[in-house]
Amino acid sequence: MQSSLVESQTMLQLKCPNCSREFVRRVARVGLRERLAGWFYIYPFKCQICGFRFRFLQWGVRYMRVEEDHREYDRMAMNFPVTFRGDQFEGEGSVLNISMGGCSFSTAGQLKVGAIMRLELKMSNEAGPVVVEAAVLRHWHNQIAGVEFIQWRQGERERLQLFVRGLLIGRRS
Ligand SMILES: [Zn+2]
Numbered sequence: 001m002q003s004s005l006v007e008s009q010t011m012l013q014l015k016c017p018n019c020s021r022e023f024v025r026r027v028a029r030v031g032l033r034e035r036l037a038g039w040f041y042i043y044p045f046k047c048q049i050c051g052f053r054f055r056f057l058q059w060g061v062r063y064m065r066v067e068e069d070h071r072e073y074d075r076m077a078m079n080f081p082v083t084f085r086g087d088q089f090e091g092e093g094s095v096l097n098i099s100m101g102g103c104s105f106s107t108a109g110q111l112k113v114g115a116i117m118r119l120e121l122k123m124s125n126e127a128g129p130v131v132v133e134a135a136v137l138r139h140w141h142n143q144i145a146g147v148e149f150i151q152w153r154q155g156e157r158e159r160l161q162l163f164v165r166g167l168l169i170g171r172r173s
Helices: 005-011 033-039 155-170
Strands: 022-028 044-046 053-057 076-085 090-098 102-107 116-121 130-141 144-153
Touching: 053 102, 076 102, 076 155, 102 130, 116 144
Parallel strands: none
Antiparallel strands: 022 044, 044 053, 076 090, 076 116, 090 102, 102 144, 116 130, 130 144
């Protein structure tokens, strides 16, 4: 992680213009225009809760390069069961980290990059699983799957938002 102290301290004061929550993260600049804007202290940010992307001017603050993988969400480490089901396959695994954009899980099953699957994230014993209607397998290595969430059923994304928000609050204190 290359993120600097300046970056983390400043980000705590920034709020998302869309949902007013304060969990925003500086993200990689896209395109020449944003790269030029960096010279004028304008940087792109992304809300970790609602996904809103915005630019923000901060006089005198220059950011270090963000992490090289260009992920726009922080992924938080954890461990809870997940089941997955695709056209011709199904199985179960254990979630290793999660964000609003996707998750990684380990599984004994066999998967192929590009596979589309429905996920049931069993993060709580009290409430039912959070259902991701469609996720696509982006990475598959050493029995660890990296999936991106691409389609939600009504209300399920909001349930995950509450969960992720709770994690972010817990991590901060
Ligand atoms: Zn937001």
